[in-house]
Amino acid sequence: DGGITQSPKYLFRKEGQNVTLSCEQNLNHDAMYWYRQDPGQGLRLIYYSQIVNDFQKGDIAEGYSVSREKKESFPLTVTSAQKNPTAFYLCASSNDGVGSNQPQHFGDGTRLSIL
Amino acid sequence: AQKITQTQPGMFVQEKEAVTLDCTYDTSDPSYGLFWYKQPSSGEMIFLIYQGSYDQQNATEGRYSLNFQKARKSANLVISASQLGDSAMYFCAMSLGVYNQGGKLIFGQGTELSVKP
Numbered sequence: 270d271g272g273i274t275q276s277p278k279y280l281f282r283k284e285g286q287n288v289t290l291s292c293e294q295n296l297n298h299d300a301m302y303w304y305r306q307d308p309g310q311g312l313r314l315i316y317y318s319q320i321v322n323d324f325q326k327g328d329i330a331e332g333y334s335v336s337r338e339k340k341e342s343f344p345l346t347v348t349s350a351q352k353n354p355t356a357f358y359l360c361a362s363s364n365d366g367v368g369s370n371q372p373q374h375f376g377d378g379t380r381l382s383i384l
Numbered sequence: 385a386q387k388i389t390q391t392q393p394g395m396f397v398q399e400k401e402a403v404t405l406d407c408t409y410d411t412s413d414p415s416y417g418l419f420w421y422k423q424p425s426s427g428e429m430i431f432l433i434y435q436g437s438y439d440q441q442n443a444t445e446g447r448y449s450l451n452f453q454k455a456r457k458s459a460n461l462v463i464s465a466s467q468l469g470d471s472a473m474y475f476c477a478m479s480l481g482v483y484n485q486g487g488k489l490i491f492g493q494g495t496e497l498s499v500k501p
Contacts, residue, residue, distance in 0.1 A: 302488075311388075311475055311491035312429075327488065357427060370417050370436050370479075373489060375429035 271296045275376035290345045292360035301343035306357040386411045390492035405461040407476030418459040423473040471499045
């Protein structure tokens with residue numbers, strides 16, 4: 270079945286450590302997105318990419334980095350500069366990033382916690 | 385500034401009854417899309433329904449309908465015949481249609497719906 274796969278489901282980070290969250294999609298979507306969700310809150314955009322080898326910062330990009338070397342993959346690195354990384358991270362993709370009528374399809378998320 | 389407001393942190397509804405979840409939005413862009421997503425306790429986001437700013441009729445998808453009132457900038461979700469499985473967080477979101485927006489979604493804070501048997 271087509272979909273978005275995020276791994277791992279749970280991740281723990283030590284102080285000063287970088288960690289990378291994986292996001293893979295087999296929907297052949299051009300656009301991919303990373304969101305952060307804090308308890309009881311809505312989603313906030315971290316980074317997005319409309320095409321391979323190109324990406325833009327979202328509203329809360331500080332302390333995060335991404336790459337888009339392949340159409341199907343959009344990994345997110347949470348760097349040591351992100352002082353409050355504990356959150357639920359959701360990856361999404363859509364068929365046409367420039368349009369407003371394409372629903373984004375989401376993965377099952379990764380829960381990141383500080384050790 | 386673009387913004388989505390959901391004023392109901394939590395709602396209760398009796399099984400088999402209808403419920404309306406409120407959503408108001410703010411944007412000066414004439415082209416935009418409005419989405420509703422459901423998030424069960426497991427965390428995944430499930431797309432429910434979409435309404436475009438130029439659509440003349442209210443969107444419907446099965447038991448879900450969107451009450452779109454453009455002049456009031458509201459896009460309320462109506463769930464008919466509630467089921468126990470409808471218990472979840474519901475998020476209203478807006479995407480902006482101009483080409484430099486990249487299809488970004490702006491989310492509201494969410495409404496937690498609990499369906500009582």
